[in-house]
Amino acid sequence: MFKKIMSLFKSQPELANSITASAPPMSATIPSRTRMARSRRKTEGDWTQQPEEPSTVEQLYRLPSAYKCLHDVLVTNPKSRSGYSQIDHVVIGPRGIFVIETRNLTTGEIRGGRREANWTVSSSRIKMYNPLMQHRGHVEAIQAHLGDYKRVRLISMVTFTNRCRISVDPAVRYVQSDELIIYDHELVETILRKTEKLESEVPETVYKEQDIQAIYEMLSSANSTDSQIRAEHMEKAKGIK
Numbered sequence: 001m002f003k004k005i006m007s008l009f010k011s012q013p014e015l016a017n018s019i020t021a022s023a024p025p026m027s028a029t030i031p032s033r034t035r036m037a038r039s040r041r042k043t044e045g046d047w048t049q050q051p052e053e054p055s056t057v058e059q060l061y062r063l064p065s066a067y068k069c070l071h072d073v074l075v076t077n078p079k080s081r082s083g084y085s086q087i088d089h090v091v092i093g094p095r096g097i098f099v100i101e102t103r104n105l106t107t108g109e110i111r112g113g114r115r116e117a118n119w120t121v122s123s124s125r126i127k128m129y130n131p132l133m134q135h136r137g138h139v140e141a142i143q144a145h146l147g148d149y150k151r152v153r154l155i156s157m158v159t160f161t162n163r164c165r166i167s168v169d170p171a172v173r174y175v176q177s178d179e180l181i182i183y184d185h186e187l188v189e190t191i192l193r194k195t196e197k198l199e200s201e202v203p204e205t206v207y208k209e210q211d212i213q214a215i216y217e218m219l220s221s222a223n224s225t226d227s228q229i230r231a232e233h234m235e236k237a238k239g240i241k
Helices: 002-022 056-060 131-143 184-201 209-222 227-240
Strands: 036-040 047-051 068-076 084-092 097-103 109-112 118-121 154-160 165-168 179-183
Touching: 056 068, 056 084, 056 184, 068 131, 068 209, 068 227, 084 131, 084 209, 084 227, 097 131, 097 184, 131 154, 131 179, 154 184, 165 179, 179 184
Parallel strands: 097 154, 109 165, 154 179
Antiparallel strands: 036 047, 068 084, 084 097, 109 118
């Protein structure tokens, strides 16, 4: 009897290997660029792999091919104290341009109104400057570099992680607005829904593939990749904060 019990324990690794071998590849359900985080389980002392939430860049890869994306864009802005504006992500679509800022706040309840200069975070005594107001400068900086496409519709989006709670003016939580506060996991869905909304509002305004490519190249040319300029901007930005 004891030998039979021991043989069952010895068969477990083989069983585990067979399950692993038959499991579908991770890329079938999660973007191939998604990183895997290792965490140690204290009770058992072994290592397990847990998927991290997709980054904003990884999420934007899920958009249809009609959309073009730029990331970490640094463009000149004479209204900024540093002389530049740094934008996290720009998405160029068939109905408009989405200018996106990501906030990495991971805890607390965010409260504030659309026209209030300062918002509050329950997990901190420090007030947060209204991110929509702050982001308007970024949107204007992008618009200033659009050349003949300055009349294109620009949508301002600020994302927060779903580990915090958004309790702000409801008007900026719906796609009717051109200024949006959303959770990061809502990003792609919100872009697609906003595009549909714009299509129903102004069906005659549509940007073709060549228009989207022209805007993409225009903003790519305006984007400064000089490491020294970027370092100086970061240093000045810290001082402003």
